[in-house]
Amino acid sequence: MEYLKSLNEPQHEGVVNTEGPTMIIAGAGSGKTRVLTYRIAYLIDHKGVDPFNILALTFTNKAAREMRERIERVAGNDARNLWMGTFHSVFARILRAEADRLGYPSNFTIYDTDDSKSLIKSIVKEMQLDDKVYKPNVVFNRISAAKNRLISWREYLNNPVYQADDESNMKPELGKIYKTYSERCFKAGAMDFDDLLFNTNVLFKDHIDVLNKYQQRFHYVMVDEFQDTNISQYLITRKLSAVRQNIAVVGDDAQSIYAFRGADIQNILNFEKDYPDLRVIKLEQNYRSTQTIVNAANSVIKKNKAQLPKKVWTSNDEGSLIELLRATSDNEEGKLVASSIFEEKMQHQIHNSEVAILYRTNSQSRAIEEALRRMNIKYKIIGGVSFYQRKEIKDLMAYLRFTMNPKDEESFKRIINYPKRGIGASTVDKIIVAANDHGISVWEVLENASHFLDGRAAAAVADFHVMIRRFQHEITQQDAYEAASQIAKSSGILRELYEDKTVEGLNRYENVMELLNAIKEFTDDEEKEDRSLGAFLQEVALITGLDNEKDDDGDKVTLMTIHMAKGLEFNHVYIVGLEEDLFPSQMMLNSRADLEEERRLFYVAITRAKSKLFLAYALTRYRFGRLKNCEPSRFLEEIDPSYVKVSKKFSRDTTPLPNDSYAKSFVSGMKKTTSSTPVRKKSNYQPSADFTPSDTSNLQAGMRVEHPKFGYGKVLEMDESGANRKAKVSFDDFGEKTLLLSFAKLKIHEN
Numbered sequence: 089m090e091y092l093k094s095l096n097e098p099q100h101e102g103v104v105n106t107e108g109p110t111m112i113i114a115g116a117g118s119g120k121t122r123v124l125t126y127r128i129a130y131l132i133d134h135k136g137v138d139p140f141n142i143l144a145l146t147f148t149n150k151a152a153r154e155m156r157e158r159i160e161r162v163a164g165n166d167a168r169n170l171w172m173g174t175f176h177s178v179f180a181r182i183l184r185a186e187a188d189r190l191g192y193p194s195n196f197t198i199y200d201t202d203d204s205k206s207l208i209k210s211i212v213k214e215m216q217l218d219d220k221v222y223k224p225n226v227v228f229n230r231i232s233a234a235k236n237r238l239i240s241w242r243e244y245l246n247n248p249v250y251q252a253d254d255e256s257n258m259k260p261e262l263g264k265i266y267k268t269y270s271e272r273c274f275k276a277g278a279m280d281f282d283d284l285l286f287n288t289n290v291l292f293k294d295h296i297d298v299l300n301k302y303q304q305r306f307h308y309v310m311v312d313e314f315q316d317t318n319i320s321q322y323l324i325t326r327k328l329s330a331v332r333q334n335i336a337v338v339g340d341d342a343q344s345i346y347a348f349r350g351a352d353i354q355n356i357l358n359f360e361k362d363y364p365d366l367r368v369i370k371l372e373q374n375y376r377s378t379q380t381i382v383n384a385a386n387s388v389i390k391k392n393k394a395q396l397p398k399k400v401w402t403s404n405d406e407g408s409l410i411e412l413l414r415a416t417s418d419n420e421e422g423k424l425v426a427s428s429i430f431e432e433k434m435q436h437q438i439h440n441s442e443v444a445i446l447y448r449t450n451s452q453s454r455a456i457e458e459a460l461r462r463m464n465i466k467y468k469i470i471g472g473v474s475f476y477q478r479k480e481i482k483d484l485m486a487y488l489r490f491t492m493n494p495k496d497e498e499s500f501k502r503i504i505n506y507p508k509r510g511i512g513a514s515t516v517d518k519i520i521v522a523a524n525d526h527g528i529s530v531w532e533v534l535e536n537a538s539h540f541l542d543g544r545a546a547a548a549v550a551d552f553h554v555m556i557r558r559f560q561h562e563i564t565q566q567d568a569y570e571a572a573s574q575i576a577k578s579s580g581i582l583r584e585l586y587e588d589k590t591v592e593g594l595n596r597y598e599n600v601m602e603l604l605n606a607i608k609e610f611t612d613d614e615e616k617e618d619r620s621l622g623a624f625l626q627e628v629a630l631i632t633g634l635d636n637e638k639d640d641d642g643d644k645v646t647l648m649t650i651h652m653a654k655g656l657e658f659n660h661v662y663i664v665g666l667e668e669d670l671f672p673s674q675m676m677l678n679s680r681a682d683l684e685e686e687r688r689l690f691y692v693a694i695t696r697a698k699s700k701l702f703l704a705y706a707l708t709r710y711r712f713g714r715l716k717n718c719e720p721s722r723f724l725e726e727i728d729p730s731y732v733k734v735s736k737k738f739s740r741d742t743t744p745l746p747n748d749s750y751a752k753s754f755v756s757g758m759k760k761t762t763s764s765t766p767v768r769k770k771s772n773y774q775p776s777a778d779f780t781p782s783d784t785s786n787l788q789a790g791m792r793v794e795h796p797k798f799g800y801g802k803v804l805e806m807d808e809s810g811a812n813r814k815a816k817v818s819f820d821d822f823g824e825k826t827l828l829l830s831f832a833k834l835k836i837h838e839n
C-alpha cells in the first residue's frame with residue numbers, strides 16, 4: 089500500500105476510517121479529491137469490498153473517469169464495476185431499471201434544455217398566453233427551481249404563496265404551465281434533467297422496497313464537491329446511506345458557486361445535525377499552489393462574511409508574483425494574453441496543455457481565440473457549443489430517440505418533416521392537438537393517421553409511420569452502429585447533407601459521419617456493460633460541458649468558464665475580463681449573498697493555478713453591440729497588493745483614463761502600501777433594504793427608476809424590443825447608462 093505513504097496525517101485518517109459518516113470541508117487544493125480516490129482504492133484493495141457496492145458521485149463524468157483510472161492503477165480492473173459518475177448519470181441508470189414503478193417506459197427519453205424550452209413554447213402558445221411575458225427561459229427556470237426544491241406541480245398549484253408570488257410577477261399562469269409541462273413530459277415518456285433527481289426522490293419515497301434494494305447494494309456512498317449539491321441531491325444520498333451510514337462527503341464552502349441552480353450551503357450545516365456521530369476532518373495544507381497564490385486567494389476570500397473558518401497554508405515555494413495585465417480593449421486583452429503565453433512557453437518550456445484561460449461568460453472567448461489563432465497557439469474551448477448541440481447531430485439523434493421511444497414529442501417535431509416530406513406545420517399541429525385532446529401519444533395518432541387527418545396529409549404521415557416501424561425492427565436485428573447507419577441513410581438525412589456541396593454542408597455531412605463513428609466506438613467498447621443504442625443515447629444526453637473533449641486532444645491551451653474549471657488544476661492560469669459588471673457580473677450585484685457568490689467564484693479561479701497566475705482586464709469592451717468603458721473589478725482591489733506586480737505588458741500607452749484609478753496606484757509605485765487602495769467612485773446611494781426589481785415590460789421614457797448599483801435615475805429613451813430591449817437612463821450619481829432590460833434589475837418608482 090505504497091499510496092498510503094503519500095498522504096499527510098489527516099488525509100490518512102480520511103482514507104482509512106471507512107466506517108460511519110465522514111465529512112471533510114477543506115480549502116482548495118488540500119487533497120479532498122485525492123482522499124476520496126484513495127479511500128475507494130483502500131476499500132477495494134485493503135478491505136476487500138466489492139466495487140459493485142461502492143457509489144461515488146462526482147461533479148463531471150470526466151472527473152469520474154479520471155478517478156476510476158487512478159483507482160484501477162491501485163486496485164486493478166475490478167474498479168470497473170464501481171458505481172461512479174454524476175448524480176444525473178447514476179440516477180438515470182437507476183431510473184431506467186425501475187422506470188415501470190413510476191409508469192415510465194424503461195427507454196424513456198432525456199429532454200435536454202432545448203427540448204424543454206421548445207415544449208414550454210408550444211404550451212404557452214396553446215394556452216394563448218403572451219410569449220413575451222411567459223418567456224420559455226423564464227418559465228423553464230421557474231419550473232427547474234421548483235423541481236430542485238422538490239415541489240411538484242400539485243404542491244405548486246395548491247400553495248397560495250407561489251400563486252401570490254407569480255401574480256405579483258404578472259405571471260399568474262406559471263403553475264398551470266408547470267402542470268401541463270409535467271403531464272406532457274410524462275405522456276412523451278420523457279424526463280428533463282431536473283426530473284432525473286426529482287423522480288429519483290419520488291421513487292425512493294413511494295417505493296420503499298426499491299429504496300431498500302439500493303440501500304442494501306451501496307455499502308459505501310461518497311460525494312465530491314459536496315458544497316454544490318442541492319437539497320434534492322442531498323436527500324437522495326442521505327436516504328441511500330441511511331441504513332449503513334457509511335457516507336463520506338468532501339467539499340469546500342468557499343467554493344460553492346452553484347447557488348443560482350439551487351445548490352445549498354445549508355447541506356453542510358445539516359449534515360452535522362443529521363449525523364451526530366459525524367467524523368469531521370480538517371485538511372489545511374495546500375499541495376497545489378505556490379505560497380503567493382495561496383496567500384492571495386486567502387486575502388480575497390476573507391472578505392466574505394458567510395464562511396466556515398479554516399486555514400489554508402502551503403509548504404510549496406513562494407513562487408512568482410501574480411502578474412497584472414491591463415489592456416485598452418478586449419481585443420488588446422486577447423493579444424496581451426496570447427503574447428504572454430508565448431513568452432512563458434519560450435522561457436519556461438511549458439506545454440500548451442499546462443495553460444488555462446478562465447473567464448466569467450462564454451462570449452468572452454471570441455477576442456482571446458482570435459489572438460491565439462494569430463499567434464499560432466493551439467487551444468480548445470470547453471463547454472461552448474458542443475458537438476452534440478449541432479443541428480445535424482440533433483436531427484439524427486432525434487431519429488434515433490424517436491425510434492427508441494416513439495412517444496417522444498420533441499423528437500417527433502424535429503423529424504416529422506425533416507428531410508422534407510410534404511407534411512406541413514398545420515398537420516403537425518393537428519397531430520399534437522389530437523394527441524392532447526385524446527390523451528394519447530403522438531405515436532398513437534400516427535398509427536391511426538387516417539382517423540385524424542385527411543387524404544394527402546394522412547398518406548404522408550402513414551409513410552412516415554411505416555418508415556419508423558422499419559427502423560424499430562432494424563434496431564432489434566442489428567447492433568447499434570449498423571442500425572444507426574441504416575437510419576441515417578433511409579431517413580434521407582445523409583442524402584440531404586450530401587447534396588449540399590457548400591463548405592458548411594460538407595462539414596455537416598462529416599459531423600454526421602463522426603456521430604456514427606462515435607456509435608461504432610461505443611458498440612466496440614468491451615468494457616461497457618450495456619452497448620445498446622438506448623445506452624448510447626443516455627450517455628450522450630448526460631454529457632456535461634467538460635466531457636466534450638476527448639482526452640487525447642493534443643497539446644492545447646484550455647479556454648473555459650470558471651464554473652467549468654472547478655476541481656481542475658493548471659500550471660499557468662489567466663483570469664481575464666476582471667471588470668465591474670462583467671466579473672462581478674452585473675446580475676450579481678443585488679445582494680450581499682450574490683456578491684459573495686461571485687467572490688467565491690473568483691476564489692475558485694485563483695486556486696486553479698499551480699505556479700503562475702495572471703489577471704487581465706480591459707478598459708473598453710464591446711458588450712451587447714456597443715463599446716463600453718469598463719472599470720477594473722473590485723476584486724482586483726481585494727487581493728493583497730503585496731502579491732501582485734504589474735506585467736511588462738501592462739498597457740501604458742493610453743491617454744489618462746479616468747475610470748482606471750486602480751492602475752494609477754500601481755503605476756505611480758504606491759503598490760506595496762495597502763492603504764493605497766484606490767478610492768472608487770462614491771455615491772450617497774444606499775439600496776433600500778426591500779429592493780425588489782419591477783417588471784419592466786411597460787417601462788417608458790420619463791419614468792423614474794432605481795438600480796441596485798447606480799441608484800436613482802430617469803429613463804431618457806427606450807430602444808428596440810424583445811430580448812434586446814434597452815433603456816437609456818440618466819442616473820443622478822452615475823450619469824447616462826444604457827441598460828439591457830433582460831439583465832438590468834430596475835425598480836420603477838412612479839415619477
Ligand SMILES: Nc1ncnc2c1ncn2[C@@H]1O[C@H](COP(=O)(O)OP(=O)(O)OP(=O)(O)O)[C@@H](O)[C@H]1O
Pocket residue numbers: 094095096099114115116117118119120121122123340343374375376654655656657695
Ligand atoms: N499528500 C499529498 N502529497 C502530495 N501531493 C498531494 C497530496 N495531497 C494532494 N496532493 C496534490 O495536490 C493537488 C490538489 O489535490 P486535490 O485535487 O485532491 O485537491 P482538492 O482539495 O480536491 O482541490 P479542489 O478544492 O480544487 O477540488 C493534486 O495535484 C494532488 O495530487
Ligand SMILES: [Mg+2]
Pocket residue numbers: 120121122655
Ligand atoms: Mg477536488
